[in-house]
Amino acid sequence: MNEKAILAGVQLNSNDTAFDYSMQELHELAVACELEPVGQITQKLPRVNNKYVIGTGKIDELLAMLTEKEASIIIFDEELSPMQIRNLEEKLGCDVVDRTMLILDIFSKRAKTRESQLQVEVARLKYMLPRLVGSRESLGRQGGGVGLTNRGSGETKLELDRRKIEERIAKLNKELADVVDQRHIQRKKRQKNEQLIVSLVGYTNAGKSTIMNTILDRSDGAEEKQVFEKNMLFATLETSVRHIKLETNKEFLLTDTVGFIDKLPHHLVKAFRSTLEEVTEADLLVHVIDCANPNHEQHRQLTNDILQQIGAEDIPMIYAYNKADLAEVAFPIVQDDTIYMAAKQSGIKELLQLISDHIFQNEKRYEMKFPYSEGQLISYFNEHGRVLSEEYEEDGIRMVVECSEKMARKYEKFEVSPT
Ligand SMILES: Nc1nc2c(ncn2[C@@H]2O[C@H](COP(=O)(O)OP(=O)(O)OP(=O)(O)O)[C@@H](O)[C@H]2O)c(=O)[nH]1
Ligand SMILES: [Mg+2]
Incomplete structure (x- = not known):
């Protein structure tokens, strides 16, 4: 009970x-x-x-x-x-x-990856630190009282004096730095592939994970790729990245992120900054809003404030007013960079169109010529750029591809200069 x-x-x-x-x-x-x-x-x-x-x-x-x-x-x-x-x-x-x-308690129970576990632990200890003042008795209570998980373990916490906690924070931070480095390497790999990144951001419970899953269904529907969605606060604590391939053969990476909340403990904001770093590298943000929530305007502002704090304010953004089925709003409707939709019913197609209009707007046609020795590049373009035509010539393959400027710039030396 x-x-x-x-x-x-x-x-x-x-x-x-x-x-x-x-x-x-x-x-x-x-x-x-x-x-x-x-x-x-x-x-x-x-x-x-x-x-x-x-x-x-x-x-x-x-x-x-x-x-x-x-x-x-x-x-x-x-x-x-x-x-x-x-x-x-x-x-x-x-x-x-x-x-x-x-x-803090919810985060510590739900954190699954080593990185988020470390982040939550650091946040908990930092929250605890200034509370270790006053009598010995209160020290024990406070120490044990941080986070409900640890309630009752006051005795053991009693021995943890201030210095020990500081040492532990330093140690955890060091381990955290290693884990973050690892993730950076992963991310570099992704960047090397010149993949476009779209990030779902917004207040907790807005429907970000549901939108991700619905898009995955349309992409290739692999069950195991689905992310956790649930009607509870902070269902998602980790950033997940999924590869999306559209019917048009265009591709991008979609990331689902941890939701924001009002009065988020500032230690946690700091702790989760590294998780949110991924957001700052996105080419486009999809700001998901639960428009059936009477406080959605505050949620929108709060989310934008946090995005500004982490340095993501210059990234192009579209607004997805989700759960329109629960609000008295018609859907799906697209107005400029805003869409009204209900992830579980309709609007995903329109959302994908809006995303495409943004991220693929820089796509142009390029004529390239690859020597036969560059077999890997040829298959790379077949997979990632869209090949409109190819001609086999004596010294290589001449292709007309449609791809992003980012990608074309990288393989500039193979471009056939227009004559
Ligand atoms: N009625 C209705 N419910 C929705 C819609 N979209 C999502 N939901 C429900 O809203 C709840 C929260 O959805 P999630 O996708 O887990 O929300 P989230 O933004 O990922 O939340 P966090 O991970 O906590 O940040 C779930 O119970 C969904 O089934 C919608 O368009 N209409
Ligand atoms: Mg979620």
Whole structure:
């Protein structure tokens, strides 16, 4: 049976819908952590109470609710200071956690690749570090309290003093650097192939992985290539890359990325920056938005802010307003660089057309001549550029191909100068 939890939040100056939505999201985060939210306490305040976050009157209400609902944990929507956690736990006699801890917990449970595991571990330790202040007792509680996975292991964490944690962070960072190097090598290989890269980006649960899978279905449909999609926050934690070949024989690489969320712990933003690096190398971004979500405009802005932070703001972008079937919007409709669609019903064909219009717009026809000794290049062009015609001549093959400028530039020396 899942542990029962009560959600708590302070409404500062945000409007009602944004606040309600944030609490709703906290609910979903709690469920994703295998907790069962059984009640909620909110309060409008001009600013957060330093000592107890909420006012003392509300604390009494919380105490009553704890007993009535038999809950054993309280989750605050705002990031709590070490002091606040200690004060609240003393006063309420139960575990107190915040949104950041939930997110760290979800990430640590779902991280699959060595890289993301290392990233999450570093983020957790960094979050823990400033919380190792105060009495020995609180040190143990705090250490154990970071992330729900480790709850109860306070005893062992007690021995980890500040320096040891710092050493561990340094060690993990070193290992992380090696893993990232490895990935860079992989990526270089891809670049060598001059492949065009399209990245799906956007808020968590918008439908990025679903769009990827639907495109894969149309491409060659191999089951094992499908990525994980689910109606839960942070279904995807790793970037996956898939090769897409269109009916027109044109090709590109499609990457699915980790979704963004409001109030993402900044240690995690930093930790995931390297995963998101791939995004900065894309030739085109497809920004997926759940248009049935009442807060989609905020999600759009937040995603654009993060894209700017990671240096991806100059990459051309198209907007895919997904889940139009759940909103009162007609679909599929394409307006300039925006498409309204429903990944599970229709619009994928139109989306692919829009993607093609962007990434293949630089494609031109080139006439090339390859000596017979360049057999590999000949098959390379057959696979990757589209060969419109070929003529076998004495000293080589003369081909008219349609390919990107990027690719043509690389094989410039084989180009037949127009006479
Ligand atoms: N009704 C409807 N549901 C959709 C549509 N597209 C995706 N979904 C559902 O939305 C949920 C989330 O989809 P995902 O593809 O996992 O979302 P994501 O953007 O990859 O999410 P993260 O990996 O968490 O960032 C799933 O339950 C999908 O079945 C759509 O067009 N209409
Ligand atoms: Mg996903």
